[in-house]
Amino acid sequence: MAISTTISDSSEHLHSTFASRYVRDPLPKFKMPERSIPKEAAFQIISDELMLDGNPRLNLASFVTTWMEEECDKLIMASVNKNYVDMDEYPVTTELQNRCVNMIAHLFNAPVGENETAIGVGTVGSSEAIMLAGLAFKRKWQQKRKSEGKPYDKPNIVTGANVQVCWEKFARYFEVELKEVKLREGYYVMDPVKAVEMVDENTICVAAILGSTLTGEFEDVKLLNELLTEKNKETGWGTPIHVDAASGGFIAPFLYPDLKWDFRLPLVKSINVSGHKYGLVYAGVGWVVWRTKDDLPEELIFHINYLGSDQPTFTLNFSKGSSQIIAQYYQFIRLGFEVIFITIIIPCKFWVCLQSCMIEFWLCRVTRTS
Numbered sequence: 001m002a003i004s005t006t007i008s009d010s011s012e013h014l015h016s017t018f019a020s021r022y023v024r025d026p027l028p029k030f031k032m033p034e035r036s037i038p039k040e041a042a043f044q045i046i047s048d049e050l051m052l053d054g055n056p057r058l059n060l061a062s063f064v065t066t067w068m069e070e071e072c073d074k075l076i077m078a079s080v081n082k083n084y085v086d087m088d089e090y091p092v093t094t095e096l097q098n099r100c101v102n103m104i105a106h107l108f109n110a111p112v113g114e115n116e117t118a119i120g121v122g123t124v125g126s127s128e129a130i131m132l133a134g135l136a137f138k139r140k141w142q143q144k145r146k147s148e149g150k151p152y153d154k155p156n157i158v159t160g161a162n163v164q165v166c167w168e169k170f171a172r173y174f175e176v177e178l179k180e181v182k183l184r185e186g187y188y189v190m191d192p193v194k195a196v197e198m199v200d201e202n203t204i205c206v207a208a209i210l211g212s213t214l215t216g217e218f219e220d221v222k223l224l225n226e227l228l229t230e231k232n233k234e235t236g237w238g239t240p241i242h243v244d245a246a247s248g249g250f251i252a253p254f255l256y257p258d259l260k261w262d263f264r265l266p267l268v269k270s271i272n273v274s275g276h277k278y279g280l281v282y283a284g285v286g287w288v289v290w291r292t293k294d295d296l297p298e299e300l301i302f303h304i305n306y307l308g309s310d311q312p313t314f315t316l317n318f319s320k321g322s323s324q325i326i327a328q329y330y331q332f333i334r335l336g337f338e339v340i341f342i343t344i345i346i347p348c349k350f351w352v353c354l355q356s357c358m359i360e361f362w363l364c365r366v367t368r369t370s
């Protein structure tokens, strides 16, 4: 929810020129109108006002999907009234979610056996996915510290200073100290050497980014894994890695299949990815996948029996729409591995160019103002 900052001046009114004779009188802007109006008039008033929004198809300022095929739009509209959480009511939607989780886990090389199910969940975006992954790390670390009879009240997390704001949110909301590796001139991602130096016995995980928000650059997860393995051997802390692959998760497996950044690296215990970025779905879907069942503490899973049978859930919210999950499944089966590669390669190159321009612009401003 965006916090509303509009000053609610109760005397302000909305004047609608085209909404028919039923709304000849202006509508109050910040108080509910006394009387109802015809649906056509309500539609006209709102669509007229929305004309002042930008056009999503011309929005190059963010890398969230703004166009999908007509067939998928139809599926979205057909499922817009389905509540994702009513799993007994909509078991096929739940099944499609599970299929997506499994497809993503396989894409990220999770060690899932032939007859095993991958562990993961669909979220509203990478931010919710990161909150869930962070909570799992915090709980695992607390369990370990408790079993060793050690204090567990000062957890910290190590990241680069280039992390997206959702990591700062996680740290503040869930009371985990954020230890940021500073960037330096010409190096705008987390330095694995410095990150591992900052790890201590209270570190719940090191978070690496695959696709830094500002530049699109991938952090060196392989080197981080090597250095952290050595440190873990010396200290016995067993510090794990999370990969924030919000944008890179649907790029690296296609463009750089030999690059080791995912579950092929033993310390990588969870990965998040935004379905609404290079997963090619409209805003409102993300994913988090865990390496194995053991990496997600059972006590964080709620077993709801809302409409009949037991349904395990691990999300921050309860009700939400099903459309984005269905749309994600559509993209996976429609494009397949081969075509996602082609669909992604062009916008990806464009995106990297755009991000480079943005960082140059940003650096110019910093240099000019300092």
Ligand SMILES: Cc1ncc(COP(=O)(O)O)c(C=O)c1O
Pocket: 124, 125, 126, 127, 128, 164, 166, 209, 211, 212, 213, 244, 246, 247, 274, 286
């Ligand atoms: C690296 C990174 N992590 C997390 C996020 C948050 O993603 P979402 O908008 O899916 O919540 C972003 C968004 O730009 C991002 O670039």
